[in-house]
Amino acid sequence: MHTKRKLVAAAVGAGIAPLALVVVPAGVANAHGYVSSPPSRQAQCAQGTVSCGQIKWEPQSVEGPKGLRSCSGGNSRFAELDDDSKGWRASPAGNTVTFNWTFTARHRTANYEYFLNGRKIAEVDGHNQQPPPSVSHTVDLGGVSGRQKVLAVWNIGDTANAFYACIDLQVR
Template identity: 65%
Template sequence: MKNASRKLAAVAAGVGIAPVVAVIPATSAFAHGYISAPMSRQAQCAKGLVQCGAVKYEPQSVEAPKGGRTCSGGSRFRDLDDNSKGWKVTDVGQSMNVTWTFTARHRTTNYEYFIGGRKIASVSGNNQQPPSTISHPVSLAGFSGRQTVLAVWNIADTGNAFYACLDVNVR
């Protein structure tokens, strides 16, 4: 009788946990993306140009709740927030084309860009799934010298966004 009770308890526990286990990975793996040009911090990590931990293996996974204002967005990839890592800087003019690469697409609210906490651009995603890559211009008028541009991909049907930082020298 004791063995039967233990088996019944184990099955009940497994059934209770199974739906949670099945839902969690599907939610976080449903959509992923990063900036491939100019080369974002996580793209630099993926290419081994800068040592930055686990993001090297999943540059498309810098996902965190909407509203973050750091390169990691507050995700587990905190190395992206470290300005002393020796990030490679890309020379750009008063505007630059930004290319997002998606490994899984998600309906998009918008793409936002910030320098020093100030929003410099917002591009609507029209609540549509993007193609596998998308590019759009971002004006850097009024800025010069080395800047870190925070880019945020706000997805439409969850409370999360994807984050990327670009280190640029505005000429």
């Protein structure tokens, strides 16, 4: 009788296992990060500063192939990050700005790149190492003034992807 119960339990388990694979959602990617300060567009969404869609719940997930120059990282779920007319708040800044990255999961880092008006203004080597929980980079904006948008890119060292964040600044 005891053996019969084990066989029934095994049969039930084998029958349920494929169903569990269909019902349980896939896991989240294992590397995530964004610029938290000055608040990037996705940070503004997460804080409720600007009304946004799905990105509100996962500001760290703006991931796409390396080499893109969009705030959304080419991810259609987060396309609203590319909309310059959405009412993003520009953080007051001088001509040198410290960008603070927050990581919810860390990947080896090829480098970080910063772009202003499509021009690379800084690159920081990640030494193909896993970063600490947060990283800061001080970047010279090159003498600009007025409202500016900086694209910050975290290039992953062991995948073909990068994480993207746009930061709106009011440079004095």
